[in-house]
Amino acid sequence: MNNKVILVVLDGLNYSVARDCMGYVDGLIEEQKASVYKLRSELPSLSRPLYECILTGVKPVNSGITHNQVCRLSKEDSIFSLARKAGLSTAAAAYHWVSELYNRAPYEPRRDRFTADTDLNIQYGVFYQWDHYPDEALFQDGDHLLKRHNPDFLLIHPMNIDDSGHKFGLDSRQYRNSARRADVILSEFLPDWLNEGYQVLITSDHGMNNDLSHGGTLPEEREVPLFVLGERFSHAPVAIEQTDICGLVCHLLNISHGKPFPMECLR
């Protein structure tokens, strides 16, 4: 059984835009090689609170990570800490706030941008602090970590879709084209990752609105996709919460955890 997992968080990707613009991923769905679930992000629909939600299964109002300027380590068990406790290897190519939540806060670029320390929750990391850091570079960073370290759990977290949304809004060609570019990049890497036996989940923290922001309760700010690919998924039509992703990944990694998740979405 393949127990290794890649979690891709495409920052700021609204559900409808994902479904309209990601033709490669949708082609996999048409061939029954992937399935998609509509998730409703927890609140507030902001990045750092929802990184914590996705990676720990705890809602922002309970984790205390309630806005983007809360700069401290997470107090919760995370996929990273639970995996390390179980002796698994972990890696991330991700925005620097992820390093601040699970490795060291505050982020110091010269110390933390390139991380290789087996004592940390995220043992191997390439972190970045620029919202316009190219998605293509970020995916290559993640793929490099995969090839070099063969981690049991790898997080890949590009920012360009969210960045386009803040500059041009939900209903813009620039925002939609960022999603299309991410789909093309995924088509480059996904076949290799699946061949290497990884289970792959692709989701987002939150969506986007036409005021060039997010944070509230509008459907376009909250509705995000969860695509799942790999032999372990049942592709059954079940209700999944954003707080279920952590438990789902931990179960796939075959590590002990007390996190909720719907068993029916796995074989």
Ligand SMILES: [Zn+2]
């Ligand atoms: Zn944003």
